[in-house]
Amino acid sequence: MRTGQDQSAETKSRRGLAPPAATAATPLLTSSAALCWGLQFALLNPVLALLLVGLYDAGPADVGWVLAIYNASGFVAALGIPSWADRRRDYLRPLLACGALTLALAGTLAIATALPVAVVALVVLGGPAGVGVSLLFAEMKHAKAAPSEVINVRAIVSFAWVAGPPLATFIMGSLGNRAILPVLAAVALLNMATTAVMIAKRRTANSVEPDPDPAILASGQSVHRRAVVPIVAGFVALQATNSAAVSVMSLFVTERLGLPLVWSGVALGISALLEIPALLVIGKLSRRLSSQALLATGCIAGVGYYAAMTLITGPELLIAAQPLNAWFFGTVAGIGLTLFQDLIPRPGLASGLFTNTRRIGAIVSGVIIAAGPGLGFGYQGVFGICAIVAFAALILIGLSRNTAPAA
Missing domain, CATH: 1.20.1250.20 (MFS general substrate transporter like domains)
Structure with a gap:
């Protein structure tokens, strides 16, 4: 996990007190x-x-x-x-x-x-x-x-x-x-x-600044598996809820709410548009708050969004709930990437592993989609299960605090 010293080091690097970046x-x-x-x-x-x-x-x-x-x-x-x-x-x-x-x-x-x-x-x-x-x-x-x-x-x-x-x-x-x-x-x-x-x-x-000492580059290059496992499992769960919610939105809107199909596109479009300013705000907050704290707010927003979707009866509430969804997925997409990069010292592996949590989550979402109607709760049941899964993911990611290496 990132600490105050880590953030201070990053600040010094940006101010020119640490070695310059590898690219210009x-x-x-x-x-x-x-x-x-x-x-x-x-x-x-x-x-x-x-x-x-x-x-x-x-x-x-x-x-x-x-x-x-x-x-x-x-x-x-x-x-x-x-x-x-x-x-x-x-x-x-x-x-x-x-x-x-x-x-x-x-x-x-x-x-x-x-x-x-x-x-x-x-x-x-x-x-x-x-x-x-x-x-x-x-x-x-x-x-x-x-x-x-x-x-x-x-x-x-x-x-x-x-x-x-x-x-x-x-x-x-x-x-x-x-x-x-x-x-x-x-x-x-x-x-x-x-x-x-x-x-x-x-x-x-590179012609102006020589490459860093390989011994320095090699230091701290171990992957801390005890911290990685709950993080990966948590993000697979969060990605699965997002994939399931997006997949059933059209059926939820038409069959559960009895609205025209266009409202599904409107809801998803508003959420996607709001995700952009959400990410910009998250980027500013990341300078003052830890990744864990920001991610916790996102998980709580996700639980709130999915729980609200089980109670929605009309288009007004459907649209009103989308800011919660935008904040939720904004933290998953933005904080998730930086969290993986903090935890896994190899940048390529970190980014690739984070990308694959979405692919695995899409597979897992099939189970969530089948379980909602299968248990007799209809498509709103899918959102109810997503709320439970998102809460479980919050707990899993919180466990990584105790397994992360000391700075």
Whole structure:
């Protein structure tokens, strides 16, 4: 866990009293890279099933197994590639490679006419390419970025995910399904360009400032498993509740509340938009409050949100509850990333492991979704179970206080 001494050291580093960061990337450059990397798969992933059906005549069963294999490839890549980058202490060249893989993926999907070819491209090219955002945050940690900076950049990635899906559907609706692929290729080129600039700036910085002593870099590089296990389990649980809640929102709105489907999109859209200012506020608060304290507020907000959803009867209360959801997921997304990076000294492994808690959580969410109606509580029962799971996650994460190494 971070202590007052840790925060003081970070402050000294920013004031020039500690060794400079490993890269000379400016905030504007980092923010631009975050926007582009966020857009990269915010444009593709939400419409991937539509592409499989529209371009390759995939059936419902085909879509299911293709997405499963694709996500499995991403899961493996999110651990393997960042860990390899940790050993080399170089995150920018793999980041550049991810941009090239995305470009190759867009080109292959554009010319492919058969589903097997598209599947191979998604597994071999798409899975590894999706590691780009994790590598960007690993590079920030390697460059000694403060937690508040990391959280602010995470807000930019969230903005990309707010803008990406409607932009993708607009392009496909106006110009045809295949039209999204040149746009994806253009974003990949932008990603490669920003990464190339970051590499050039790092070379300039390294030519002025020698690399730190390897003995210093090696110190404190053990992963404290007793602290990691409850943290990982807690975040899998929190991610599962979010995935389950999003998945059943349309059914909850139409079947439980009897409202038009549009209210589901309105509720989720408002929550996503509010997540951005929530992350910015969290970034400021992280300079004064511990990660554990901020995360506790998020878990409490999550419990409150899910409990409120079991009692909601109309659209007004549905919308009024969304700020709680935004604060909840803002802390999970922002504080979670910095907490993993604090706990696990290898930036790539930390970012990759955090990314995979969302993938595992999506799998676990299936159990939550089935349990609510299965126990006779309907879709509001899903939110009730989510409240219990979020509270259990708060306890699990709290246990890490006692297992974290002393500073």
